[in-house]
Amino acid sequence: MSLRSPLGRVLGLGSAKEGVHHWWSQRVTSVALVLLSVWFLVSLLTLQSFDHATIVSWIARGWTALFLVIFVLVATWHSQLGIRVFIEDYVHGGTKTLTLVLVTFVHCLVAAAGVFAILKISFGAAA
Amino acid sequence: MASMAERPLSPHLFVYKFQYTFVTSFGNRITGILLSVGTIVLAYWLMAIAGGPREYAQAREVLSLGIFKLFYAVLLFSFSFHLIAGIRHLIWDTGTYMEKAQSKRSASVVIVVSLLLTAIFIYWAFFTGARAP
Numbered sequence: 001m002s003l004r005s006p007l008g009r010v011l012g013l014g015s016a017k018e019g020v021h022h023w024w025s026q027r028v029t030s031v032a033l034v035l036l037s038v039w040f041l042v043s044l045l046t047l048q049s050f051d052h053a054t055i056v057s058w059i060a061r062g063w064t065a066l067f068l069v070i071f072v073l074v075a076t077w078h079s080q081l082g083i084r085v086f087i088e089d090y091v092h093g094g095t096k097t098l099t100l101v102l103v104t105f106v107h108c109l110v111a112a113a114g115v116f117a118i119l120k121i122s123f124g125a126a127a
Numbered sequence: 128m129a130s131m132a133e134r135p136l137s138p139h140l141f142v143y144k145f146q147y148t149f150v151t152s153f154g155n156r157i158t159g160i161l162l163s164v165g166t167i168v169l170a171y172w173l174m175a176i177a178g179g180p181r182e183y184a185q186a187r188e189v190l191s192l193g194i195f196k197l198f199y200a201v202l203l204f205s206f207s208f209h210l211i212a213g214i215r216h217l218i219w220d221t222g223t224y225m226e227k228a229q230s231k232r233s234a235s236v237v238i239v240v241s242l243l244l245t246a247i248f249i250y251w252a253f254f255t256g257a258r259a260p
Contacts, residue, residue, distance in 0.1 A: 027217065027220060030213050030216075030217065031217065033213075034210065034213070034214065037206065037210070038210070041206065041248070045248070045251050045252055050187070052176065052179075052180040052183045052184070053180075055176055056176065059176075072166075072169070072170075072173075075166055076166055079159075079162070079163040079166055082156075082159045082160075082163070083159075083160065083163055086156060086159075086160065106167070109170075110166050110167055110169075110170045113170040113171075113173070113174050114166075114169065114170045114173050116174075116177070117170070117173035117174045117176065117177035118173060118177075120177040121173075121176055121177050125177070126176055126177045126178070126179055127179065127180075
């Protein structure tokens with residue numbers, strides 16, 4: 001026997017079947033970040049210097065740009081998921097909605113700027 | 128709406144007795160937020176590199192200010208802590224090591240290992256080679 005009312009069924013109410021989506025996205029991005037972030041930090045720390053030419057040649061080399069793009073996207077995605085939970089827990093009412101929208105904008109900006117810059121450098125336009 | 132606003136809203140941070148595990152729980156959130164701020168600096172750095180040598184030289188002056196060096200040290204700690212605490216969460220997600228004594232022990236492992244990692248990273252970043260950020 002279903003406990004759902006006929007009206008609820010007609011209106012398509014009930015579970016949206018995505019209750020674990022946020023949770024699962026956070027786990028998958030965190031597993032990816034264990035690898036990507038360690039790679040990124042170790043790569044930075046093994047660079048000979050932080051001169052423009054050194055960094056450009058590092059980014060232009062082999063798979064660096066590709067992994068950097070993935071790192072920036074996954075990191076900002078994971079960050080957005082985490083900051084969202086933090087805001088939902090500690091900010092309430094209209095301020096919460098406004099803060100969530102602003103935080104989403106900032107994350108999109110950071111992700112887009114990061115990807116744009118990496119591509120520009122790796123295509124040789126930063127010399 | 129007025130009555131709704133007065134309802135007690137979870138989570139309550141300051142009604143509990145201090146517990147060992149609070150440090151790792153709250154620490155994971157704070158370090159996560161700091162790392163999020165770090166992504167903004169990362170994007171600024173990448174955009175400066177993409178802007179060419181002259182623009183990068185200007186950005187580098189800003190990014191090598193004392194306050195930023197302090198922030199890099201904070202980021203290295205945040206990264207170490209968030210990494211180890213995150214792995215602890217992933218282990219919990221398999222449904223293991225969730226007993227009270229185990230979680231207390233793993234909380235101290237998180238603190239000790241992340242401090243150790245921080246020391247290694249800070250030494251590596253600030254005291255080896257001639258790499259000024």
